[in-house]
Amino acid sequence: MRAALATVAVAAIGAAALSWGTDQGAALTSEAARRLDIAATPRFLPDVTLHDQTGGAVALSAYRGAPLVLEFVYATCPDICLALRTAFERLDATMPAGARLLSVSFDPRDDTERLGWFADRHGAGAPRWRVAGVADALSRNALLERAGVVVIPDGMGGYVHNAGLYLVDAEGRLTAVFDPEDTEGLRAC
Amino acid sequence: MRADPVIVAGLALAALAALPPVGPLLEARLPSHILGQYPLIVAGGALIGARLARDRVAAWSAAPALLAAALALSFWLLPCWIDASLADPAVRAARVASLSLLTGLPLGWGWTQAGPLLRGFFVVKATAMLAVMGWLLLAVPARLCNAHLLSDQRLLGIGMVGLAMAVIGLALLRACVGAFRATGIAGGTRHAPTSGSPSQAPMPDFR
Numbered sequence: 001m002r003a004a005l006a007t008v009a010v011a012a013i014g015a016a017a018l019s020w021g022t023d024q025g026a027a028l029t030s031e032a033a034r035r036l037d038i039a040a041t042p043r044f045l046p047d048v049t050l051h052d053q054t055g056g057a058v059a060l061s062a063y064r065g066a067p068l069v070l071e072f073v074y075a076t077c078p079d080i081c082l083a084l085r086t087a088f089e090r091l092d093a094t095m096p097a098g099a100r101l102l103s104v105s106f107d108p109r110d111d112t113e114r115l116g117w118f119a120d121r122h123g124a125g126a127p128r129w130r131v132a133g134v135a136d137a138l139s140r141n142a143l144l145e146r147a148g149v150v151v152i153p154d155g156m157g158g159y160v161h162n163a164g165l166y167l168v169d170a171e172g173r174l175t176a177v178f179d180p181e182d183t184e185g186l187r188a189c
Numbered sequence: 190m191r192a193d194p195v196i197v198a199g200l201a202l203a204a205l206a207a208l209p210p211v212g213p214l215l216e217a218r219l220p221s222h223i224l225g226q227y228p229l230i231v232a233g234g235a236l237i238g239a240r241l242a243r244d245r246v247a248a249w250s251a252a253p254a255l256l257a258a259a260l261a262l263s264f265w266l267l268p269c270w271i272d273a274s275l276a277d278p279a280v281r282a283a284r285v286a287s288l289s290l291l292t293g294l295p296l297g298w299g300w301t302q303a304g305p306l307l308r309g310f311f312v313v314k315a316t317a318m319l320a321v322m323g324w325l326l327l328a329v330p331a332r333l334c335n336a337h338l339l340s341d342q343r344l345l346g347i348g349m350v351g352l353a354m355a356v357i358g359l360a361l362l363r364a365c366v367g368a369f370r371a372t373g374i375a376g377g378t379r380h381a382p383t384s385g386s387p388s389q390a391p392m393p394d395f396r
Contacts, residue, residue, distance in 0.1 A: 018264055
């Protein structure tokens with residue numbers, strides 16, 4: 001009897017802990033938890049200075065007034081950024097004229113020349129689709145952290161990162177993150 | 190009063206696996222993180238739990254203790270909490286404390302208190318979960334942990350399935366050897382294991 005009661009009590013506590021730890025089963029991965037969190041509480045991104053593929057500088061806050069879709073990439077990315085590229089090309093063709101696209105590189109090695117390669121390869125033209133880096137490491141890290149982007153070296157000179165399409169509304173708040181394949185969902189917002 | 194050497198050894202083992210220089214090395218890759226660091230921390234706690242249970246009999250506590258160990262471990266196998274523990278030192282500390290005191294300690298305690306039936310049930314369940322988790326890791330095409338590589342996730346899957354296979358293989362081997370011995374003693378002559386009486390084999394029909 002004592003054993004059964006204790007077992008039931010342990011099971012109840014364990015189930016409660018697992019439920020709490022997964023947002024009631026909605027988020028098993030930190031990626032899912034991050035997206036839920038952003039959708040529930042939109043946040044402002046730090047106003048970093050961006051250096052784009054033409055060598056020009058622009059503040060992230062200058063994008064306010066129209067919706068913006070962000071992606072985080074690095075210029076020499078061979079795989080996941082191709083999925084993002086397809087998504088951005090599709091968005092470029094279908095989004096309203098006022099909306100903007102911004103590819104932000106998290107790779108400190110990406111200078112104007114390398115950003116230019118990336119832009120040429122993907123058919124990106126400023127100001128509609130800007131490819132930019134953040135020169136200042138502190139600002140770059142602050143932006144990545146605020147957006148919840150985790151970048152780890154892949155051991156072959158490249159990076160692995162959680163890829164997504166980041167929707168920033170006209171007020172400059174990050175309101176949602178979508179899978180690279182989910183351009184439909186993004187346009188519906 | 191002198192500190193019990195077994196308890197000191199348990200604490201030292203958990204600390205060794207969790208703290209630099211060994212801790213960060215094990216945490217760097219997913220397979221060594223889950224199949225290296227976790228078992229070492231749990232083993233440290235289990236040493237303490239088994240030592241505490243040595244002179245105390247409380248058979249009723251075996252099942253709840255083993256269940257608590259399994260549930261606490263499964264919490265720290267959630268991908269979001271693996272990520273969180275690598276990103277946040279406070280979560281990391283909570284994980285080490287939890288794996289040693291909420292998984293290892295009740296495991297050592299519960300295993301010592303448990304009878305053969307409960308032990309067998311626990312091993313079978315744990316092995317099955319290990320195999321299923323490994324298979325899931327191999328089947329999932331996306332990364333589950335933002336802090337770890339996809340190739341490491343595959344490697345962990347292979348490791349888990351391999352470990353489950355090893356446990357099953359070992360159990361089968363023991364059953365065969367047991368059956369062989371049982372028939373050898375009972376009949377006085379050497380028989381093939383399949384000709385032995387099933388009632389004399391320690392494991393039920395394994396053919």
